[in-house]
Amino acid sequence: MSLNIDHVSVIYPAADGRPPVAALSEIDLTIAEGEFVVALGASGCGKSTLLNLIAGFLSPTTGSLTLEGRAVSGPGADRAVVFQKHALLPWLNVLDNVAFGLMLQGVGKEARTRTANDYIGLLGLDGFQNSPVYKLSGGMQQRVGIARALTCDPKVLLMDEPLGALDALTREKAQELILKIWGETGKSVFFITHSVEEALFMGTKLIVMSPRPGRITHRFDLPFSRQFQSGTPARKVKASPEFIALRETVLNIIFADEEALE
């Protein structure tokens, strides 16, 4: 499986007297099978727009998107999305939220409960199966959202700042968990974050984006998540000289961008 984005531009049409917004311009990106692509960039540079494009919620103004050679024409079960917030269904309990995708796909109750329970356990939510989701903490809700996307067993996992709401400790644990699952399942991932450290640690490929018009300005291949997977502890990976050097490089790019905006 591979996803190809070829010369894609997105222009939001003018509305309410505002001029049209060139949200993305001339994006070229390939997400190969098993690749973990992280997008980083100032607010408003078009990261969510790019994710919505891949998910099929938006069509490109020009250019083309193909998944395994076929044009992407709408959302589908092969690309599951984890949102930053507001996406759980409060009338369902944790178990039914996690099993929601399987239910939509017509999987029988017993089978989907079993699968859902596996992922609930994997994300450390055991014992909360019957809790209403609106009574969970923000971090737990986020984990329900991740579990829900994973149970669908999508080929591509699209995550829009999935860990933004978590405290530092939970966040690091969640990062490791996502990497573990990614390693075991070999899924392709597109992951948006605002944290440079998170981006460097998790991705195999990093794209740095700039606003007005939204475009990819830098690309890096990253070795760190592979290092973590082959047994190096996360803290050690993040403390290595290469990691720190690259972190400074990327931070400089982003600060330069933000200053150019002001």
Next chain:
Amino acid sequence: MTLSPPPKAPAKAAANGAGIRARLSRARATKPGEIYGVPGQGNTFWLSVASVLVMLFVWWLVTALGLVKPLFVPSPQSVLAKFVQIWNQGFTNTPFLEHVSISTFRVFSAFILACLIGLPLGLAMGMSPVMRGIFDPPIEFYRPIPPLAYLPLMIIWFGIDETSKVLLIFLSMFAPIVLGARSGVKSAAIEQIHAAYSFGATRWQVMRHVILPSAMPEILTAMRVGIGFGWTTLVAAEMVAATKGLGYMVLSASQFLQTSVVIMGIFVIAIIAFAFDLLMRFLERRLVPWKGRM
């Protein structure tokens, strides 16, 4: 750039810490288990009981002191006595409970009809621009007209039997129910809808599993509002050639200046409507405990 020092609070307010103004401008501290700043939270039950008792007392006092003639405001005792009398002997040769049941039947059959037609129509109008385009003008046109204004038309078109009565009540609750269901469609967050599609949902599944459940709170509110309109229209509906019903009872009693029957009838209507409202609130707590929480 240099920072100017922050403006100082007036020394006096700082000195006596909890000044009246400071206290009024802040939300009240919470009791354990409450969340700070939630608008209007707190239990009102006993205050409401007290409010009712005070009103009853004032009513009794005004009549007991003879401040108004019984023709205008009969005493609580005489209204109660009238109630007992009508309960035992009926009103205009019809047992009391039959008046109650015929009115309840009229309101509820209209209510069920309004829900059966109004809820699907409202949902369809929320989902489809075609439906909205077609049905928006007629509904918005008739909605602000008071039922009394089109009552004569109902009579000319549908005669003076049950049909026109039920139809009049139906029309009074139809518009609010349609509009509630229609705006309920907008309750689902776009993220919830997108998530469902990204798990492979069909349009129909999104409607059934995301849009409909998230519209439930607004639908229940619309039903509550709707049945309220129904009870207010009951008396108007029973102005026409009715020989039974609570509205009829009130109207014909007023013609004979039996003020105590009028007041009693009003109380009975209010109590039935209130009991139903309590039932709806109970249902709301059971069906949508998540309302406003995510």
